[in-house]
Amino acid sequence: MIDDYAKTYLHDDLRWVRGAMLAKLDGLSEYDIRRPLTATGTNLLGLVKHLSTWEARYFGEVFDRPFPEPLPRWDDESERGADMWATEHETRAEIVERYRRVWDHADATINDLAIDAPGHVPWWPRPDVKLFAILVHMLTETSRHAGHADILREQLDGAVGLDGAGAAQHGKNAVFWENHRAKIERAARAARPKTL
Template sequence: MIDEFAKDYLHHELRGVREALVWKLDGLSEYDIRRPLTATGTNLLGLVKHKAYSEARYFGEVFGRPFPGPIPRWNDAGAWENEHWATEHETRADILGLYRSVCEHSDATINALPIDAPGHVPWWPRPDVKLFNVMVHILNDTTRHAGHADILREQLDGRTGTTAAYEEAIDAAAREAYCAKVEQAATAADPACAPDRCSD
C-alpha cells in the first residue's frame, strides 16, 4: 500500500516539475532560449535537452528498457559533451518533442515496474539501485534545473511562476521597493561591503 502511494506521489511531482521547466521557454525568442545566461553557459533550451537525455538514460538503460530514439548511450564516445546546449540545426520543436517522447517512455517504465524493481546505474559509485532511488534522483535533478530556469527566465523578462495559472503580473514599482528593502538590510548587516565600498 505505502509502495504504491510513494510511487504515485513521486510520479505526480515529477510530472508537475517537468511542465514547469518546459513552460519557462514559452514566449521567448529562439535566441533567448539558446543563449548562454551564466558564466558556465547555462541556457533554457539546453536544460530541457539535458533532462531529455538524462531521463532517457535513467528510466531506459538503467532498467533494461532503452529509449528507442536518437539519444547517445551513457558510454558512447562524447555522450555527455553536447547535451547542455542546442545547435542551430536543433529546433525548439525537435528538443521539446524529444523531451515529451522521453517523458512518455519514462512514464511507461514507472507504470510498468514496482517501486522496488532493480536497476543498474554503471556511472554511480553504488550502481545497484531500485526504481525508488531513480525516481527520487530524477525528481531532485529536474526540480534543481527547473529552479535554474526560474532564475534565468526572471533575468530575461521578469516573468515568474511555475505555470501560467500561477504567474503574477509584473509590478515594477513593488519589485523595486522590495529590492531596495533587501539591499538596505544587506548593507546594514555588512556596511564595509556595501556596493560603493566593497573590494571583492
C-alpha cells in the same frame, strides 16, 4: 500499500515539474531560450535537452528498457556537455517533442515496474538501485533544473512563478519588485562588516 502511494506521489510530482520546465520557454524568442545566461553557458533550451537525455537514460537503460532513439553517450568525453545546449540546427520543437517522447517512455517504465524493481546505473559508485531511487533522483534533478529555469526566466523578462509567463509576477508590478529588491540590497549592504 505505502509503495503504491510513494510511487504515485513521486510520479505525480515528476509530471508536474516537467510541465513547469517546458512552461519556462513559453513566449520567448529562439534567441532567448538558447542564449547563455551564466558563465558556464546555462540556458533554458539546454536544460530541457539535458533533462530529456538523462530521463531517457535513467528510466531506459538503467532498467534494460532503452529509449528507442539515439542519445549522447555519458561515457564519451567528446560528448560531455553536448546535452546542455542546442545547436543552431536543433529546433525548439524537436527538443520539446523529444522531451515529451521521453516522458512517455519513462512513464511506461514507472507504470510497468514495481517501486522496488531493480536497476543498474553503471556510472554510480553504488550501481545497483531500485526504481524508487531513480524516481527520487530524477524528481530531484528535474526540480533542481526547474529552479535554474526560474532564475534564467526572471533574468530574461522578469517573469516569476510556476508558469512561463509569470502569472503576473504573483500579482505584483515592476515598482513593487524594484522596491523589494532595493530593500534587500540595503539589508545586504548594512550587514557588511564595518571598517575602523
